[in-house]
Structure formats: C-alpha cells, structure tokens
Amino acid sequence: MRKKTIFRGSIAVSTAAILAAGVLGTPARAADPVTITIWTFGDVIQRQLVQEYKNLHPEITLQIKKSDLDPLNGTNMVTACTSKTGPDVVAVEVQYSGYWRSYPKCFTDLRKMKTSEANVVAGIPAGKTALDFKKNYLPWRWEQGVGYDDSVIGFPTDVGGLEVAYRVDLFKKAGLPTDRDKVGKLWPTWEKFIATGVKYNAKRSAADKKAGKGFIDNAGTIYAAIMNQGTEKYYKNDGTDAGKLIYDTNPQVKKAWDTTIKATELGIGTRIGQYTSDWNIGMNKGTFATILAPAWMMDYIKQQAPDTSGKWDIAALPGGGGNQGGTQLTVPSYAKNPQEAYDFITWYLAPEQQLKVFKTYGLFPAASVLYNDAALLDYKDPFFNNAPVGKIYSEGVSKVKPIFEGKLQRAIDQAIGAGLGRVAAKKMTPAKSWAQVLVDIKKVISN
Amino acid sequence: MSHSKEREGRRKAPLSPWKSTTPKKATKTNKPIEGVASLDHRFGIPFIAPFFLIFLIFGLAPVIYSIYISFYKWDPLGGSTFNGVQNFVTLWGDSDFWLAMRNTFSIWALSTFPQMAMAIGLAVILRSKRLRGASFWRTIFLVPNITSVIAITIVFGQLFGRDFGIINGILGLFGVDNIDFIEGVIPSHIQIAVMITWRWIGYNTLIFLAAMLAIPDELYESASVDGATKWQQFIYVTLPQLKNTITFVLVVGTIGGLQVFAEPQQLAADGGSSKQFLTLTLFLYNQAFVNNKYGYAAAIGIAITVIVLIISVINFLITRRISNDGGGR
Numbered sequence: 059m060r061k062k063t064i065f066r067g068s069i070a071v072s073t074a075a076i077l078a079a080g081v082l083g084t085p086a087r088a089a090d091p092v093t094i095t096i097w098t099f100g101d102v103i104q105r106q107l108v109q110e111y112k113n114l115h116p117e118i119t120l121q122i123k124k125s126d127l128d129p130l131n132g133t134n135m136v137t138a139c140t141s142k143t144g145p146d147v148v149a150v151e152v153q154y155s156g157y158w159r160s161y162p163k164c165f166t167d168l169r170k171m172k173t174s175e176a177n178v179v180a181g182i183p184a185g186k187t188a189l190d191f192k193k194n195y196l197p198w199r200w201e202q203g204v205g206y207d208d209s210v211i212g213f214p215t216d217v218g219g220l221e222v223a224y225r226v227d228l229f230k231k232a233g234l235p236t237d238r239d240k241v242g243k244l245w246p247t248w249e250k251f252i253a254t255g256v257k258y259n260a261k262r263s264a265a266d267k268k269a270g271k272g273f274i275d276n277a278g279t280i281y282a283a284i285m286n287q288g289t290e291k292y293y294k295n296d297g298t299d300a301g302k303l304i305y306d307t308n309p310q311v312k313k314a315w316d317t318t319i320k321a322t323e324l325g326i327g328t329r330i331g332q333y334t335s336d337w338n339i340g341m342n343k344g345t346f347a348t349i350l351a352p353a354w355m356m357d358y359i360k361q362q363a364p365d366t367s368g369k370w371d372i373a374a375l376p377g378g379g380g381n382q383g384g385t386q387l388t389v390p391s392y393a394k395n396p397q398e399a400y401d402f403i404t405w406y407l408a409p410e411q412q413l414k415v416f417k418t419y420g421l422f423p424a425a426s427v428l429y430n431d432a433a434l435l436d437y438k439d440p441f442f443n444n445a446p447v448g449k450i451y452s453e454g455v456s457k458v459k460p461i462f463e464g465k466l467q468r469a470i471d472q473a474i475g476a477g478l479g480r481v482a483a484k485k486m487t488p489a490k491s492w493a494q495v496l497v498d499i500k501k502v503i504s505n
Numbered sequence: 506m507s508h509s510k511e512r513e514g515r516r517k518a519p520l521s522p523w524k525s526t527t528p529k530k531a532t533k534t535n536k537p538i539e540g541v542a543s544l545d546h547r548f549g550i551p552f553i554a555p556f557f558l559i560f561l562i563f564g565l566a567p568v569i570y571s572i573y574i575s576f577y578k579w580d581p582l583g584g585s586t587f588n589g590v591q592n593f594v595t596l597w598g599d600s601d602f603w604l605a606m607r608n609t610f611s612i613w614a615l616s617t618f619p620q621m622a623m624a625i626g627l628a629v630i631l632r633s634k635r636l637r638g639a640s641f642w643r644t645i646f647l648v649p650n651i652t653s654v655i656a657i658t659i660v661f662g663q664l665f666g667r668d669f670g671i672i673n674g675i676l677g678l679f680g681v682d683n684i685d686f687i688e689g690v691i692p693s694h695i696q697i698a699v700m701i702t703w704r705w706i707g708y709n710t711l712i713f714l715a716a717m718l719a720i721p722d723e724l725y726e727s728a729s730v731d732g733a734t735k736w737q738q739f740i741y742v743t744l745p746q747l748k749n750t751i752t753f754v755l756v757v758g759t760i761g762g763l764q765v766f767a768e769p770q771q772l773a774a775d776g777g778s779s780k781q782f783l784t785l786t787l788f789l790y791n792q793a794f795v796n797n798k799y800g801y802a803a804a805i806g807i808a809i810t811v812i813v814l815i816i817s818v819i820n821f822l823i824t825r826r827i828s829n830d831g832g833g834r
C-alpha cells in the first residue's frame with residue numbers, strides 16, 4: 059500500500075515536473091555571468107562588434123535573436139510589454155517609433171540610468187545619463203527615441219540617408235552622363251527625375267523592352283522618398299501626444315501620391331518588388347539602372363550582386379536630402395539586466411563604434427559628431443565606383459527635417475503602399491484606388 | 506464485434522508492470538480483471554490528466570477568453586472598454602471579411618478537388634503490383650508534408666516569379682505573356698493552391714492507398730470474370746468503395762482549407778495590394794497583431810468557428826447518408 063502511494067506520488071511529481079519543465083525552461087544559474095538578450099532585425103547588431111564587446115567583457119554573453127521587422131516591432135514587443143517579460147535590449151525601427159513613443163511605460167527611462175565603471179576602459183565615462191550623450195547625435199534622430207512624456211526610450215543607431223544608386227554602364231549605354239555630379243544635376247526635382255527615366259526607357263532596345271527592363275526598380279519607392287522630404291506625414295504635431303490626423307489634407311501626401319502615380323503611369327519602373335527573388339536577379343542582370351538606396355542598402359546590393367562591383371555609383375536624391383529607415387536601441391521596462399543593457403548601448407552606439415559599422419556594413423552613423431570627421435568624409439567605396447559615400451550621405455542627412463511620425467504611421471503607410479500597388483498592377487484607376495486607400499485607413503484608425 | 510475483440514486482447518495481455526511489483530500476489534492471480542480494472546481506476550486519471558491539463562490551459566481557456574474579449578475594444582497596452590456586439594456588427598459590414606471569405610473558399614476549391622483526383626490516381630499507381638520499390642515511393646510521398654511551409658513558399662515564389670520565374674519562362678515558350686502570380690486574383694489563388702497541393706498530396710495519396718488495399722480482391726476478380734476493363738473496374742469497384750475515404754479527406758481538407766495562413770502571409774503579409782489573397786485566418790491575424798484590434802480579431806475567430814461548425818454539420822449529414830447507402834452493399 060505504501061509503495062502504491064509512492065507510485066501515485068511519483069506520477070504526480072513527474073507530471074508536475076513535465077509541466078514545470080515546459081514552463082520554466084532551464085533552471086536559473088548563478089548570477090555572476092550576465093546574459094544580455096537582444097531582440098533585433100537585419101544588420102542592426104553587427105557580429106564583429108559583438109565579438110569586440112565579448113573581448114571587453116568576457117563575463118557577459120550577448121544573446122541575439124533576430125526576427126523580421128514587423129513581427130518584432132509589432133506582436134513580439136506588444137506581447138513582451140503586456141506580459142512584462144522579455145529581452146534586455148530591443149531594436150525599434152523608425153517606422154514604429156511613433157507607435158512606441160506613445161507607450162513610454164514599456165521602456166526604461168534612460169534619463170534615469172547612469173553608466174557604470176564597466177566601459178571606462180573603452181572610453182565611456184561612468185555616471186552619465188542619456189542626456190549627457192544627446193549632443194553626440196543628430197537632433198531629429200534623437201527625437202525619434204524620446205517618449206511623448208519626454209522620457210528617453212532609445213539611442214539612435216543609424217540614419218537611413220537616401221540617395222540614388224545608379225548603374226554607370228547602363229547610363230553610358232543610354233547616352234546619359236555618368237559622372238555622379240552631372241547625374242545629380244540631371245534631376246534637381248522629381249519631375250526631372252521622371253523625365254530622365256522616360257528618356258532612358260526610350261533608348262531601350264526591343265529586346266530590353268520585352269525583357270521588362272526599365273529605369274528604376276520600382277516606381278512605388280518614390281512615394282516614401284518624397285514623404286520623408288517633408289515636415290509632416292499623416293499626423294500634425296498639435297501639442298497633444300497623439301497628434302492630429304491629417305493624412306487626407308496634407309499637401310505633401312498628395313504631392314507624393316501624384317508624383318508616384320505619374321512615374322508609374324509613364325512606366326519608368328520595372329514593377330519588381332524590392333526584396334523579392336526577381337529583384338535580386340534583376341540587380342545582377344541590369345534589369346534596372348537606378349535604385350533609391352538608403353545607406354543601409356549598399357551592403358545588401360554588395361551581397362546580392364557581387365559581380366556588379368564597380369559598375370554602381372551614388373548620386374544625390376531629387377528634391378535634396380532624403381531619409382529612409384534607421385533604428386533605435388531601447389531598454390524595455392521589463393529588462394532583467396537594465397544596467398548591463400544600458401552600458402552595452404552606450405558603448406555600442408558611441409561614435410567610435412558607429413564609424414566602424416559604417417566602414418564595414420555601410421550603416422550610416424546617427425552620431426552627427428562624426429560628420430566633420432575626416433575618417434568619414436574621406437571614406438570611398440570601391441564597389442560604388444569609389445564614390446565618396448561618407449560625404450554624399452552626410453550632406454544628404456543634414457538636409458532632412460524632423461518629422462512627427464505618429465502612432466499608426468506604419469499602418470497608414472501600408473494602406474497607401476497597397477493603393478500604389480493596385481495602380482501599378484493596373485487593377486484600379488488612381489482615383490478609385492485612392493478612394494479605397496481612404497476607406498482602408500479609416501478601418502485601421504477606427505477602433 | 507470490435508468491442509469484444511478488444512476486451513479479449515486485454516485479458517490476454519500481460520499485466521502492467523505497476524501491478525507486478527505490488528506485494529498482494531493473491532489478488533493479482535485470482536482476480537486479474539478486477540486488478541486491471543482497479544489499475545484503470547487508480548492510474549487512469551493521472552495518466553490522462555496531462556492531456557486534460559494542457560488542453561484546459563492551452564485549449565479551452567483561450568477559447569473562453571477570446572469569446573470574452575470579442576465583446577470588448579481590446580488593446581493590450583492601452584486598456585479596454587466594453588463594446589457590446591459592436592465588433593460583430595462591424596464584421597458583418599466589413600467588405601474585407603467577405604473578401605477573405607471569397608478568397609478562402611476559392612483557394613480551398615482550387616487546392617482540394619484537383620488534389621483529390623491526383624491523389625486517387627497516384628494511389629492507383631502505388632497499388633499496382635507491377636510497381637517496383639513500392640515502399641520507397643510510399644515513404645518519399647510524405648516528404649513534402651514535413652517540409653517547412655516557409656521553405657516551400659520561398660521555392661514556389663521563385664518558380665512563380667513574374668519576370669524570371671521558371672513557370673512564366675516555360676509558358677513564354679508557348680507565346681503566353683508573363684502572368685503575375687501575385688497581383689492577379691485567380692493566378693495568386695492558383696499559386697497558393699499549388700503549394701498546398703504539393704504539401705498534402707502525398708498524405709492524401711497514402712490515405713487513399715490504405716483504403717484501396719482494404720478492398721477485397723474478390724471484387725476485382727468477379728469484375729474481370731464479368732469482362733470489366735481496368736477502367737470499368739476503377740469506376741465501378743474502386744471508386745464506390747472509396748466513398749467514405751473521400752468524405753474523410755474532404756472534411757479534413759475543408760478544416761485545413763479554412764485555416765490557410767502561412768502561404769499567403771509569406772507571399773505578402775497584407776494579403777496583396779487589393780487583398781486578393783487575404784484569407785480568413787490572415788485577416789484575423791492582421792487585425793490582432795498588426796492593427797492591435799484584439800477584440801475585433803476575437804470576433805473574427807468566432808465567425809470562423811461558426812463557419813467550420815456549419816460545414817461540419819453538412820459533412821456529417823452527407824457522411825451519414827453515404828454510410829447508410831454503403832451499408833446496403
């Protein structure tokens with residue numbers, strides 16, 4: 059009888075153990091070695107620098123989990139903040155900055171953090187709050203990491219300075235100038251850019267036309283470029299945290315939409331979607347002669363089309379100055395090791411490290427103190443025909459004005475992107491598609 | 506009959522090791538049935554408890570919770586307010602919902618019926634006594650089923666690429682213009698249906714094969730004595746015997762078809778520029794996890810449940826009719 063109860067007990071225990079193992083995972087270890095978990099996407103966290111930090115702090119393990127941007131900054135972060143469990147550091151992309159700035163409760167206020175002694179050897183002084191580091195960064199990029207209650211929720215990593223990447227060989231073939239300054243002068247405005255596209259397309263052979271070759275990879279990308287050249291998008295900063303929705307009245311939206319529609323209807327684009335297999339192949343085959351390229355895209359082009367090395371060059375963006383993307387590293391309020399996380403961020407995003415990242419991966423630094431640095435200004439990229447990419451991009455991002463992003467910016471962008479897609483696919487007239495866009499946006503913003 | 510067989514087997518089966526270690530040998534030898542029964546009684550519940558516990562936590566609780574939140578404006582970060590039946594009213598009037606319904610059933614039809622015909626055909630080939638390496642083929646047919654949906658979508662996305670995809674390349678040889686397998690409504694449905702078909706056809710083939718192997722050879726023998734050709738044998742012997750299996754495959758396929766999610770989501774997370782391949786589950790997912798409208802998404806979930814229930818009832822009625830018919834033969 060006793061044995062029986064033991065059996066029953068052991069079954070109960072093992073059942074509990076099975077359940078517990080599923081819930082608890084591995085047992086907690088001694089506190090000494092610290093693991094910083096980082097949720098990120100793309101190339102925000104660079105392997106080389108991670109190794110460097112490991113050498114600096116052998117006791118710290120950086121556990122990096124990469125996801126796609128939308129699930130990362132959407133579902134995963136919402137779930138983490140709701141359940142109050144999650145990583146020590148999260149990368150938040152600019153498109154989601156408006157959303158997360160309205161939830162400062164999900165983040166540690168970095169004004170209240172102080173750097174420890176840990177990184178003094180690496181040139182990061184101890185006892186500094188976020189406000190002490192503010193002067194190192196581009197002011198409008200810094201603002202994108204400030205919560206609507208003025209708490210500092212993140213440090214900027216890079217600026218997605220936007221310029222035009224073009225194929226020198228294809229421009230030459232089409233009888234266009236190839237020198238980057240002259241190319242930039244071809245298109246002071248977007249109208250001129252479209253006109254150049256029409257001219258380029260007119261020179262295509264019949265075979266090229268049949269193969270679907272064109273001037274720009276996707277005319278739809280013009281929309282975001284123009285939107286980012288303005289001062290307002292879908293929200294007006296009226297002093298309230300939420301801002302006022304102006305997507306249907308803002309002339310900048312109309313200008314960006316109309317210009318993109320015009321480019322689409324004139325057929326200067328190949329209609330290949332970015333980041334598709336067709337795009338990667340087209341990049342190699344010279345299917346398109348231009349890409350609106352944020353700084354971080356240079357590395358992607360290098361990886362996808364290594365054989366086109368030296369055939370590319372970079373020219374200024376029409377309309378002067380552009381930006382697309384950029385990321386903030388944040389420390390969530392539910393971080394288990396906020397001090398170690400803050401120390402890591404202040405080191406990882408220090409100007410010195412940002413310069414290294416730019417040189418190896420082309421992510422353009424948000425640390426504006428570097429913009430006068432000869433190391434940045436003199437940097438030339440052989441893949442892009444020795445273009446002084448440091449100089450070109452720093453001139454571009456200095457012209458960008460801060461934009462109030464607003465909470466649902468990403469969702470509204472997607473509705474409009476779908477609208478442009480419908481016109482490009484000739485499924486709807488521009489007017490009808492715009493009407494549909496308004497309906498879709500209403501659905502998103504209504505609760 | 507099957508019941509009594511089961512009991513017989515039980516009696517003959519060796520006793521559980523739990524029992525053999527107990528000191529009360531007398532009960533073990535004298536009253537074996539009672540012993541087993543008492544074992545069932547004492548250990549049965551703990552043994553099945555893990556399933557029910559997990560089901561309660563991960564199955565029933567979320568269902569009840571989502572019914573609850575479907576009556577709310579539910580924002581996990583921003584707080585929630587009671588909304589009555591407003592979510593359901595909005596859903597009824599939401600054109601996206603009806604669009605998603607159309608897409609879901611279109612993809613379901615395109616993936617289910619051609620697949621079923623092909624699966625039966627393949628099963629006939631696998632059953633053929635002249636086929637060499639039968640077990641090799643039977644095994645390899647399951648490989649697509651265990652392949653990751655993401656991997657399938659990436660590969661098929663390249664096959665179906667508009668400009669450089671191999672399918673358009675082949676069609677081009679016959680003078681067909683490039684088809685846009687993303688923007689076109691029916692082409693995009695075909696692309697998704699092909700992925701589903703590729704993934705599930707092996708599984709269904711094996712089910713049909715199992716059913717065919719259970720058909721007594723006498724039926725074929727007497728059919729051939731009567732002078733039936735192979736084709737006539739297939740039509741008049743094989744197919745009628747497969748009726749129940751066909752219904753089963755149809756039911757399972759329908760439930761799966763209503764949950765098509767990963768394939769369209771991988772093609773374009775928003776379901777396409779004019780939501781041409783937005784399916785019901787993708788619609789639900791986007792409302793919850795992209796637009797943060799959890800209450801509305803819960804309402805969609807309930808709507809999907811109702812649709813599945815309706816279809817299940819229809820299936821049940823049809824199955825009953827068929828099995829009644831089948832009983833006479």
